[in-house]
Amino acid sequence: MNRSAHPVVRIDRLSKIYRPKRTLGSSHSSHPVIALNQVSLDIERGEIFGLVGGSGSGKTTLGRLLVKLEKSDGGKIYLSENDTTRIRGQALKAFRAKVQMIFQDPYQSLNPQLTIFDTVSEPLIIHKTSSRSTRIKKVRKVLTTVGFSPAEDYFSRYPHELSGGQRQRVAIARAIVLNPEFIVADEPTSMLDATNSFQIFNILSDLRKKQRVTFLFITHSLAAANFLCDRIGVIYHGNLVEKGPARQIIRHPAHPYTKALLDALPSYCQDPACTFHNTLLESPRDLPGSSHYCPFFTLCREADPYQCASETPNMIHLSATHSAACFKAG
Amino acid sequence: MPVTSAENTFSAYRSSRFHFLERLKSGWLVYRENLLGRIGLVLLACFACMAAGSFIPPLIDPIYHPMSGVDPLISYSTGPSLRHWLGTDFIGRDIFSQLLTGARIAFIVGVSSAFMSIVVGTIVGMVAGYAGGTTDTILMRAADVVMVMPTLLVILILAALFGQLSIWIIVLLIALFRWPAVARVIRSQTLSLKRRPFVDAARVTGASCFRIIFRHIMPNVLPLALLYMTFRVTSAILIEAALAFLGFGDPGTVSWGMMLQWVWKTGHMFQAPYWLLPPGICISLITLSFYMVGRAMDEVLDPRLRKEKALE
Incomplete structure (x- = not known):
């Protein structure tokens, strides 16, 4: 097949089943829910792969599995051909520096008690990559990249002082500050209006072009996927039903x-x-x-x-x- | 020099953090609307003045020392006079200066034991809520065990076993028995916070559990912990007063409960209202004022409790 030799992310028959918790006193147990059923995907370096599906189709679950917020129940995840399905400890921390996520709701994904500077510089502190003065420089650089200028004016702001689009751009800045290889963007524009969404799309495609960041772009809208993505995968009830080049799938x-x-x-x-x-x-x-x-x-x-x-x-x-x-x- | 300019930016950023003050200000605007809260604050200010003023009488004249000051002219209980504004106790000590010192002791006991129980309760609650599973079960069952113990009874038994307890031991014991309720509330708050996407975001960036608990969850539960602190102060003052009245207080400190005990023990209960009433009223008022402040703060933190303002 026409697969490149080294995809950034390779998913091999990944499954996730949510089993109902057995609680005391509930005699009647509900059925386990299959959120992902043996999904296989390759995501190549520098591409934006769109994952499209309706509500409850398992697209967010796939994203959360990829960034290791949840454990899979079967199958393997490879990052640059290294099996990362069961990593922990230092290996997991190194993985965290390479794989980041942008969340759906910018009103919930930023800690209301931290300033923009604290939020964006936190990954740098956690991964101990730099001294304080280089941290300030890096934070200024990524905030400028996502369209805040002058960036310093926003350092001491708090999330509640920003609009939804600005918050989402802060969330993007936090995701890219460590120069990750791969970013999962989970419906980053579903809470925003059209102009803000367009700005976010432009930032994402700029990042892909200039820094060769690979994206998994999760969305419910084929129009957004068509605009931004190179390839699209369509997911229905945990099953990947179609994948191919965006243009091909739309036409x-x-x-x-x-x-x-x-x-x-x-x-x-x-x-x-x-x-x-x-x-x-x-x-x-x-x-x-x-x-x-x-x-x-x-x-x-x-x-x-x-x-x-x-x-x-x-x-x-x-x-x-x-x-x-x-x-x-x- | 880029580095220096970066440093300058950073210091400017640090000095321009008015967010906390702003929040305090908006909280105060809500608080100000609450009549109970205003009354409570005024009362608390009075008690604070009393506590601060408790150092003055012994400086004026050693006979006004609350513990060792004995008036050479009086060796029995007398009523209010110019020389002794609230009268004297059974060996001629000044009741007014005892009352002032009692305010100081009440603040020390109340605030320090409340602070300790809040620290323990908040940490236990956050760890239990965030870790979940077995840790949660163990910590919460321990909290249940402590919670069902009758605080006063257990401290009385300990006092009977080990003789007189010093005031700091009493503070420590009160704190030790009052953390579980705080832990429960903080745990429930943590359970809802840990499902919020910003905690997920912190996990994705690689933050440790320690960092998530103290950097992300703690600032969000701290206002609630402070609210609970005001209610803990009330119960700590009451427990200390009860202990002292029953004769298990620290004989080396003058607290309001201790004063009541002296009234009762020396048989002045119904003979000397000028001696019995002031400490009794003070105990009631200080607990009431802390409670009122707590209720008003509750309204600041929980917008659902706020009264609707009539629309013009």
């Missing part, structure tokens, strides 16, 4: 779920020439009785009642870079 979606996401974008349907895929069932059908079935079976209009209800589709390669997990994709 020629192969999986019915991707088509449904495209249908959901209002701008794509104002043009009368625009094709409306119409792949969603109006009322979901019942789960098939068998233990193997396509995860999208219950909502898919195009599903084959025999094949899709009795087999789990594997990734089918449509081209060298584009693949989808649908029997009808070929």
Whole structure:
């Protein structure tokens, strides 16, 4: 296949299952939830990989697994070909310096009691990389990179004195101050308005161009992914259903779920020439009785009642870079 | 020189941290609206003046020393006079100067034991809440065990076993018995804080548990801990007064409870209201004022408690 020899991040059949906690007095136990089901991905150096999916599809879980905020229940994560699935101690600390995360809600992800300078310089203090005066220089540099000028004016501000967009830029500054190789951006613009979002997109793509930072960009919007990302992966209920170059996926979606996401974008349907895929069932059908079935079976209009209800589709390669997990994709 | 300019920026940054003052100011604006809080503050200021003024009488004349000052002319309890504003006790010591010293002792006992129980309670609560699991279970069961012990009874038994306890031992014992309630409150607050994304963000940057607890969680629970401190002060003063009244106080210090004990022991309970009433009223008022200040602070910290202002 057309894989580069050394992807920055390689995920191999990663799974995560949330099991209900057994508490005293609750006789009736709920079922475990499969948040991620054997997801495999390669993310290459210097690219922005977009992970698209609806609410509860497991995209945030994947991000949290990648930055080791949660433990996986199966599969492996490789960073620059080193297995980092079960690292701890000093190795984990070294890993933390290389992999960073930008969180969804800028109103919650900054400590309200710390100044901007304290927040942004904290990673430098933790990793003991520099003296105090170089720390000040570095903080000034990253704050300028994310568009604060003059940066000094913001040193002693507190998060509540900043707008949402400014806070998110501070969060980006904190993530890049250690020069990480890989950043997980978990819906960084979902709480912001359009102009602020656009500014954040520009900062991210500048970082990719100038500092060769690799991003996993998690979003629910195919439009944002199309604008920013080189490649896109579509995830549905913990299953990666389609992946490929962004342009290819937007122009020629192969999986019915991707088509449904495209249908959901209002701008794509104002043009009368625009094709409306119409792949969603109006009322979901019942789960098939068998233990193997396509995860999208219950909502898919195009599903084959025999094949899709009795087999789990594997990734089918449509081209060298584009693949989808649908029997009808070929 | 880039380095010096960076240093200058940094010092400018340090000196321009008015955030804390600003928050204090906005908190004060809310506090000021509360009548109980204002009354409590005024009362506390009076008691603070009393405590500060307690050093003055012995300087004027040694006969006004609260413990060893004996008036050569009087060797029995007398009522208020110009020479002794509140009268004298059974060996002719000045009651007014005893009352002033009592205020000082009440502040020392109340604030220091409250401070100690807050420190222990906050640390235990934060560690239990953040660590969770077995650590949480062990610490909270220990807190439960201490919490169900009747403080006064246990200290009485200890006093009976080991003889007279000094005032600092009493302070320590009160602190030791009063931390669990603080620990519970701080733990619940920590449980909600540790799920907040900024704690996740700190973990992603590689912060240790120690750093997360003391740098990220502690500043956010500290206002609550301070609030609880005012309530602990009240209970500490009451426990000390009760102990002293029952005869298990420190015989070397003049506290209000001690004064009440002398009234009672020497049979002046119903003969000398000028001796009985001042310490009794003072104990009630100081606990009341700390309580009122606490309630008003509660309103500052918890906006849900604030009264709606009538719209114009």
